[in-house]
Amino acid sequence: MSIAIDPDRLGVKKVADALEGSEEPHLLTGDQYRASLRDGRRIVSANAEEIKDVTDHPATSVVNTIAHILDMQHDSATQDALTYVGDDGARRAIGWQVPTKREHLWAKRDATRMITLETLGMYGRPPDYGPLMSMGFLAVIDRVEAENREFADNMRKYVQMSGDLNLLSTDLIADPQSDRRIPRNEKPGQLRIVEDRPDGIVVRGAKVAGSIGAMCHMLTLSTVLGEGVSDDAAIWAAVPTNSAGLSLLLREPTVGANPNPVDHPVDAKGEETDQFYLFDNVFIPNELVFSVRNRALLDVYYESGAYMLWSIMMRLGFRAEIFAGVAQAITEILGTDKIPGVQAAVAEITLYAQTLRAYTVATIEESVEWCGIQVPNPPLVTAGRLYSIREYPRITYLMKDLSGQALISRWPEKVWNHPEFGPMLESFLPGTGVTAAEKNRFFSFVWDLVSGAHANRVALFENVNATPPAYVAHLVYEHTDRSEMARFAREYAGISPESHT
Ligand SMILES: Cc1cc2nc3c(=O)[nH]c(=O)nc-3n(C[C@H](O)[C@H](O)[C@H](O)COP(=O)(O)OP(=O)(O)OC[C@H]3O[C@@H](n4cnc5c(N)ncnc54)[C@H](O)[C@@H]3O)c2cc1C
Structure with missing residues (x-):
């Protein structure tokens, strides 16, 4: 109505x-x-x-x-x-x-x-x-x-x-x-x-x-x-x-x-x-x-921001899935995909994506009820968010590293259409299973995604939007209950179960 x-x-x-x-x-x-x-x-x-x-x-x-x-x-x-x-x-x-x-x-x-x-x-x-x-x-x-x-x-x-x-x-x-x-x-x-x-x-x-x-x-x-x-x-x-x-x-x-x-x-x-x-x-x-x-x-930032912080974390999780796919394609196009060190880098990006996927699932499956509505589990959202922004520079660095010179050996469409340079670029720069022009096109996409000025603005945004990492870490500290396990550890070691401070 x-x-x-x-x-x-x-x-x-x-x-x-x-x-x-x-x-x-x-x-x-x-x-x-x-x-x-x-x-x-x-x-x-x-x-x-x-x-x-x-x-x-x-x-x-x-x-x-x-x-x-x-x-x-x-x-x-x-x-x-x-x-x-x-x-x-x-x-x-x-x-x-x-x-x-x-x-x-x-x-x-x-x-x-x-x-x-x-x-x-x-x-x-x-x-x-x-x-x-x-x-x-x-x-x-x-x-x-x-x-x-x-x-x-x-x-x-x-x-x-x-x-x-x-x-x-x-x-x-x-x-x-x-x-x-x-x-x-x-x-x-x-x-x-x-x-x-x-x-x-x-x-x-x-x-x-x-x-x-x-x-x-x-x-x-x-x-x-x-x-x-x-x-x-x-x-x-x-x-x-x-x-x-x-x-x-x-x-x-x-x-x-x-x-x-x-x-x-x-x-x-x-x-x-x-x-x-x-x-x-x-x-x-x-x-x-x-x-x-x-x-x-x-x-009440932590409480009133519970959903928007969740949204930011999930979006980074889905971006991470895209990054893992892009990393795979980069290595296939450059023919580096069988090199163990290269596979390890792709695995690291995949781990980032899988971890954030797990956070997304867990935040929903362990949602809590506040004021009659389901709220994605706030301590898990906060931890997932901190993880997502801390790792972001490393992940985008790996994607740039995997690309090698391909991010700068790129030219605009006009150069490819040039009667003299186009054919030479085409014969000197083919990728694995793709033409040089296709390779150029793909790495223009990678450039925009993780390397150009716009991508750098996005990286800046991911780091500080909705508070910088140090503050998110403070929220992780403040809002995660460690008391039960602290008691367990003390009892296991045979000392007083409560802090005297
Ligand atoms: C591209 C971009 C887009 C943004 N979009 C939005 C938006 O849509 N909505 C919105 O509300 N805000 C947005 N912001 C603003 C963002 O929320 C703030 O930049 C952020 O909260 C940090 O505040 P500040 O910039 O005033 O930094 P300052 O408070 O001046 O801090 C500068 C730096 O000092 C350090 N620092 C500050 N305080 C602490 C602390 N307590 N503990 C440890 N270190 C600390 C951190 O490294 C911090 O980055 C955006 C920012 C950028 C750059």
Whole structure:
């Protein structure tokens, strides 16, 4: 059942208009998605140029890849993995299904796998990710309810509206990086409430990264790493991307304008932008406010992030499966696949993939129930995430190492079509069982995947998005119960079972 909302007030009028009269009233097509993004949002390129239409600009060309994923929701071959049929008989995006059963987690896992194969996992905030931040809100809704029942109700209605309108969202957590000597609550960039109005709040300040936000409809704000912030900075809310006073300043692109898909098959699909969000007195309507000035919610990152951290870990697991396949193909194409040392490197990449696969299975099979919904086992998610990001540089290093000169003995299509150089390259550089041009094409793909500027941005992202490895290690320490085995060890050694400190 759909809920009644005022789409104009909640910044989603263009989405509602795009879906009006559709055969599938809750599933955007790619074209409807494009139309929904022409909603007055303020996006500024790294050249300080106002991007009037994100659907028609090289810096935001990833819109087309996302549009394709939305079209897949309507394709009979992929629809069942990406959508679900609710009690009202209507289809909605699978991300917005509230996981009351373990099988719902499996369904989310399948959708993430499909989207990762489609995008090669190059986007940290794909369409399946955004809803999981909101599922995390539902996982701690008892604490919000204790603060204010209306806020808890707003959260539930937000999830329902997002499912009804197939909204794309991303999360804003990290604060602008600035002089650490300034106390957090005095930092000028800290996003704060500057006015309380009867119908909402007004906020001012900045947030960072919120990758892919320029292509989303909503931004979910939550002060969950909020130690040391002032009461006015403790805000949980959803903010429409087209809110008046909100500017998204895109970082410098890592992908050239309109790359040739043969020379850069991955880059040609576009990149997610990591932008700076400037909030210049942005009004957030009451319906989208989930908590304000609640100090009890300033440190619930681990709990409210349980689903989104799981999603990040799974995506890396599926990327790892791709990496293992790519490593195998590299060695076959170079004819190195029978060399024991080479096989050991491929085995190491395979081990990475298999380990992450095991984490994915275990996090679902050992899910826990919080606030009536199934949450992927949080200590296992945290351990899997730490493993996935610690090993990532090693795995991509191995793939580059396995490639040898092939990553630089590559030329664009134009050179291959050159009457003099093309034939010479073809005769001097064939691979094992593939022509030189095919080999060139394959290693252009490997370059984009693990070696080029875009791949390096992704590596940077994997390392620090959703907190850097040292902090994840701290979470592993804090949230894994070792007490039973510590007692066992003490008893086995014949000393006191409890610590006296
Ligand atoms: C490409 C990219 C995309 C991102 N996308 C998103 C996004 O979509 N959403 C979002 O909310 N955030 C995103 N982030 C931001 C990310 O969450 C932060 O970068 C991260 O939390 C680290 O915060 P910081 O950058 O302010 O680093 P700082 O806090 O300045 O820390 C710098 C470094 O110091 C070390 N350090 C800091 N604190 C500790 C500690 N307690 N213990 C040990 N070492 C420490 C770490 O090495 C850390 O990397 C993204 C970042 C990047 C680079």
